[in-house]
Amino acid sequence: MHEISYLAETAAHDHEIEEINAEAFGPGRFARAAYKIREGGPHERALSFVATHDGRVIATVRLTRIAVGQGRSLLLGPLAVRPSYKDLGIGRRLVRIAIDAARNTGWCSVMLVGDEPYYGPLGFRQVPIGQISMPRPVDYRRLLIHEIEAGALETLTGEMRHADCVAPAPAAAVGRLAAAG
Numbered sequence: 001m002h003e004i005s006y007l008a009e010t011a012a013h014d015h016e017i018e019e020i021n022a023e024a025f026g027p028g029r030f031a032r033a034a035y036k037i038r039e040g041g042p043h044e045r046a047l048s049f050v051a052t053h054d055g056r057v058i059a060t061v062r063l064t065r066i067a068v069g070q071g072r073s074l075l076l077g078p079l080a081v082r083p084s085y086k087d088l089g090i091g092r093r094l095v096r097i098a099i100d101a102a103r104n105t106g107w108c109s110v111m112l113v114g115d116e117p118y119y120g121p122l123g124f125r126q127v128p129i130g131q132i133s134m135p136r137p138v139d140y141r142r143l144l145i146h147e148i149e150a151g152a153l154e155t156l157t158g159e160m161r162h163a164d165c166v167a168p169a170p171a172a173a174v175g176r177l178a179a180a181g
């Protein structure tokens, strides 16, 4: 098998990414709470990645800026791998690449809605139920956070929305490290 490449996402990947997400999640994806939040604005192209093989996109992960009360974080997803490439470690690798990119650009945490048995070993843990709400019904046991900066979760209380849907956060309460801008 040729080598798998991990690349920063560009607009040229959009069509194949949509195809992979449609195949992985079906039409039900539009009803998900995370989808509703992502509808509020663009994802972060510079913090989103694809895996390619033979020039074809085979897996995708995106990060989107979110606001939770006065705090700021990133919502990871969708994460999807084409069926014939599953169980090769590609999904885990993309999650690690996305977290590294978030860390390198000064973000304090990454959140997602997903299966703890998969994401736990990647450093995610459950958010205490009742601390954060989402705009559509969701199983809150699946709301997870990876703290890049210890204590980041304490800054995140209230309703989760796309960051573009709220006024800019006061400088003292953002989810990014001051030094990294």
Ligand SMILES: CC(C)(COP(=O)(O)OP(=O)(O)OC[C@H]1O[C@@H](n2cnc3c(N)ncnc32)[C@H](O)[C@@H]1OP(=O)(O)O)[C@@H](O)C(=O)NCCC(=O)NCCS
Residues within 6 Å of the ligand: 024, 025, 079, 080, 081, 082, 085, 086, 087, 088, 089, 090, 091, 092, 093, 113, 114, 115, 117, 118
């Ligand atoms: C979930 C998904 C992204 C995993 O990607 P992948 O590249 O196949 O996964 P990896 O190779 O990194 O990891 C495989 C391991 O994770 C396990 N795993 C996969 N999905 C899992 C899940 N939902 N819960 C727990 N473990 C899971 C596999 O059994 C395998 O375990 P092993 O290493 O002990 O054999 C991929 O299966 C997929 O696209 N699924 C459909 C879309 C989806 O559910 N996305 C996640 C939304 S939160």
